[in-house]
Amino acid sequence: MIRAILFHELRRGRLSLLIWAVSVAALLAGCALLYPSFQADAEELGKLFASMGGFSAAFGMDRLDIGTFAGFYAVECGTVAALGGGLYGALIGIQALSGEEAGRTAEFLFSHPVARTGVLAAKLAAVLLQVLLCNGLLLAAGVGSAVAVGADVPWRELLLLHLGYLLLHSVLAMVCFGLSAFLRRGAAGVGLGLAAVLYFLSLAANLTEAAEPLSYLTPYAFCDGAYVFTEGTLKTGSLVVSLLASCICLTAGFVWYNRKDIQ
Amino acid sequence: MNVIELDRFTKRYGSVQAVTDLTLYVPEGSFYGFIGPNGAGKSTTIRAILGLLRPTSGKVSVLGRDVSRERTCILAETGYLASEAAFWPGETVGDLLDYSARLRGRRRDQYTEELLQRLQLDPSRKVDQLSYGNRKKAAAVAALQHRPRLLVLDEPTGGMDPLIQREFFAILEERRQAGATIFLSSHIMPEIRRHCDRAAVISHGHLAAEDRVDRLAGxxxxxxxxxxxxxxxxxxxxxxxxxxxxxxxxxxxxxxxxxxxxxxxxxxxxxxxxxxxxxxxxxxxxxxxxxxxxxxxxxx
CATH class of the missing domain: 3.30.70 (Alpha-Beta Plaits)
Known part of the structure; x- marks a missing residue:
C-alpha cells in the first residue's frame, strides 16, 4: 500500500518535476555557457564585482575570483541552482499534505485501510525522490556545461557544491513537509515565501561578521558557493543545525498529523 | 451484533458543539437511514465512524472494533461514498479505481467492470471532466468494488439520474442480501422510506428520534x-x-x-x-x- 501511494505521488508530480527541473537546469546551463563571453573581460569584471561592498559580500564575490570558472559557477550558477531547486523543494514539500485537504482528496484517501504514518512516509519518500531527481538533472546540467565550456574545473568542489544543493533542497522540502501537516489552505505561498526569506537571510549573513550568526538560521548558508570553493567543505555548523531543524519539523508534522481531524 | 456502535459520542470544534452524547446502534445486515438537517452533525458522525476525526469524548466502535485503535482493520471491510466526491485531477476513472483497489491490496476485478457497466460509467474518462453525478458514480464504484461488509453512504444519489439511482439501489440491495450493512445519510425521504428498515434522526447534534422507518413518523x-x-x-x-x-x-x-x-x-x-x-x-x-x-x- 505504501508502494501504491509512493507511485501515485510520483505519477502526480511528474509534470511539475519535469517543468521545474528542466527550467532550472536550462537556466543553470545557460548561465554557465555564458562564461566564455565573460572570460574575455574577466579580470576587469572580477575586480569590479569584488569591489561592490555589501553586494559583493552578500554573493561571496569578495572571497572568490569571479574571473575563474569556479568563481563564476559558484556565484552565478549557484544562485540559480540553490534558489530554483529550493523553491521547487519547498513547493512540493508544503503541498504534500495540505494539498490533500485543500483538494478534499484526503477524505477519499483516508477512507481506505491506510495508516496515517504509512501515508506520511510514502509521501515524504516521494518528495525526497523528486528532489533527488531534480538535483540529478541540475548536476548533469552543471557538469555538462562545464565540460562544454572547456574550462579548468575543480571537480571535487563542484560535486561537493551539488551535494550541498541536494541537502539544501531536501532540508527545505522536509521543513515544508512538516509545516504542511499544520496547513490546509494557502500553503504554496507559505512554502515559497519561506524558501525566499531563508535565501535572503543567507545573503544578509554574508554582509558583515556581526550578521554571521544568521547563517545558522538558514540552510542556504551551508552550501554557500564561496565557502565551498575556498574551504573545500560544506559549512558544518549550519548543516547540522539545518538537519536538526528539519528533523524537528518532520517529527512535529508526523505527531500532529497522526492526531489531527482530517477535513 | 451491532455493526456501528456510538456510545455517548461527543465532538466539539473549539466553541462549537457539533455532536453531543450521541448513542446509536446499527444492527448487522440493516439498511439504516441517518436523517437530519444541514449542520445537524451527520457528517461529523460519519467522519467519526471512519476514524477521520477523534471524538472529544465517548466511544465509537465499528464491526466490533474500536475505531481509535483499529481503524485500518475496520476500513479494510468498509466502503465510503462521500457527499462531495473529490479526486486528483488529471486521472481517469480507471486510474482512480486502480489506485483505490491497490490501497486495499487488491486489483480491479470482474465485479468492478460489472459495476461500471451497470452505473454506465466510462473508465477512460478524466475525473476532472466528470459531472457531479458521474463523480458520484465513480466514488460509488470505488466504495463497492471490494464488496465491503459495511457501506457508509453520505448523500449518495446527488446528481444521479433516476434510472441510475434505481440501479444503484438495486446494487445496494444485492449487497445487503449478501450480508452487508448499509448506513445511508440522506435528505431524500423517499429513499429512506423505500429502502431503509431503521432510521435515526439527528438534530443540533442530538439524537432526536430512532426507530423502524414505518414507526418513525407514527x-x-x-x-x-x-x-x-x-x-x-x-x-x-x-x-x-x-x-x-x-x-x-x-x-x-x-x-x-x-x-x-x-x-x-x-x-x-x-x-x-x-x-x-x-x-x-x-x-x-x-x-x-x-x-x-x-x-x-x-x-x-
Missing amino acids: ADGKQVTVQGHAAVADLPGVRDLQETPTGQSFLYHGDPKPLLQALAQGDVGDCTITEPDLEDWIQRFYREEGDRDDSRYPVP
Whole structure:
C-alpha cells in the first residue's frame, strides 16, 4: 500500500518535476555557457564585482575570483541552482499534505485501510525522490556545461557544491513537509515565501561578521558557493543545525498529523 | 451484533458543539437511514465512524472494533461514498479505481467492470471532466468494488439520474442480501422510506428520534383529515392543525375517545385517520427544529 501511494505521488508530480527541473537546469546551463563571453573581460569584471561592498559580500564575490570558472559557477550558477531547486523543494514539500485537504482528496484517501504514518512516509519518500531527481538533472546540467565550456574545473568542489544543493533542497522540502501537516489552505505561498526569506537571510549573513550568526538560521548558508570553493567543505555548523531543524519539523508534522481531524 | 456502535459520542470544534452524547446502534445486515438537517452533525458522525476525526469524548466502535485503535482493520471491510466526491485531477476513472483497489491490496476485478457497466460509467474518462453525478458514480464504484461488509453512504444519489439511482439501489440491495450493512445519510425521504428498515434522526447534534422507518413518523401520532369542521383545537394531543376551505387536518396523539367524541359532535362529512407520511413528518420536524433557539445547546 505504501508502494501504491509512493507511485501515485510520483505519477502526480511528474509534470511539475519535469517543468521545474528542466527550467532550472536550462537556466543553470545557460548561465554557465555564458562564461566564455565573460572570460574575455574577466579580470576587469572580477575586480569590479569584488569591489561592490555589501553586494559583493552578500554573493561571496569578495572571497572568490569571479574571473575563474569556479568563481563564476559558484556565484552565478549557484544562485540559480540553490534558489530554483529550493523553491521547487519547498513547493512540493508544503503541498504534500495540505494539498490533500485543500483538494478534499484526503477524505477519499483516508477512507481506505491506510495508516496515517504509512501515508506520511510514502509521501515524504516521494518528495525526497523528486528532489533527488531534480538535483540529478541540475548536476548533469552543471557538469555538462562545464565540460562544454572547456574550462579548468575543480571537480571535487563542484560535486561537493551539488551535494550541498541536494541537502539544501531536501532540508527545505522536509521543513515544508512538516509545516504542511499544520496547513490546509494557502500553503504554496507559505512554502515559497519561506524558501525566499531563508535565501535572503543567507545573503544578509554574508554582509558583515556581526550578521554571521544568521547563517545558522538558514540552510542556504551551508552550501554557500564561496565557502565551498575556498574551504573545500560544506559549512558544518549550519548543516547540522539545518538537519536538526528539519528533523524537528518532520517529527512535529508526523505527531500532529497522526492526531489531527482530517477535513 | 451491532455493526456501528456510538456510545455517548461527543465532538466539539473549539466553541462549537457539533455532536453531543450521541448513542446509536446499527444492527448487522440493516439498511439504516441517518436523517437530519444541514449542520445537524451527520457528517461529523460519519467522519467519526471512519476514524477521520477523534471524538472529544465517548466511544465509537465499528464491526466490533474500536475505531481509535483499529481503524485500518475496520476500513479494510468498509466502503465510503462521500457527499462531495473529490479526486486528483488529471486521472481517469480507471486510474482512480486502480489506485483505490491497490490501497486495499487488491486489483480491479470482474465485479468492478460489472459495476461500471451497470452505473454506465466510462473508465477512460478524466475525473476532472466528470459531472457531479458521474463523480458520484465513480466514488460509488470505488466504495463497492471490494464488496465491503459495511457501506457508509453520505448523500449518495446527488446528481444521479433516476434510472441510475434505481440501479444503484438495486446494487445496494444485492449487497445487503449478501450480508452487508448499509448506513445511508440522506435528505431524500423517499429513499429512506423505500429502502431503509431503521432510521435515526439527528438534530443540533442530538439524537432526536430512532426507530423502524414505518414507526418513525407514527411516533408523532396519527394524521387526521376531516371533511367539514369539528371543535378539535382545544383537545390535548392535537398538533399542527390546518384549516382548509373544505375541512381540517391535524396530527393527533393520545386517547382516541375525546377525538372521536369531538368528531361525532362536529359537522363532519368524512374523516380519515392514517399513519403520517414520512416526508410530511420530517419537513414538519425540520421546521420545528429550525424555529428553536440554537442556544439550547450551549457549550459549558
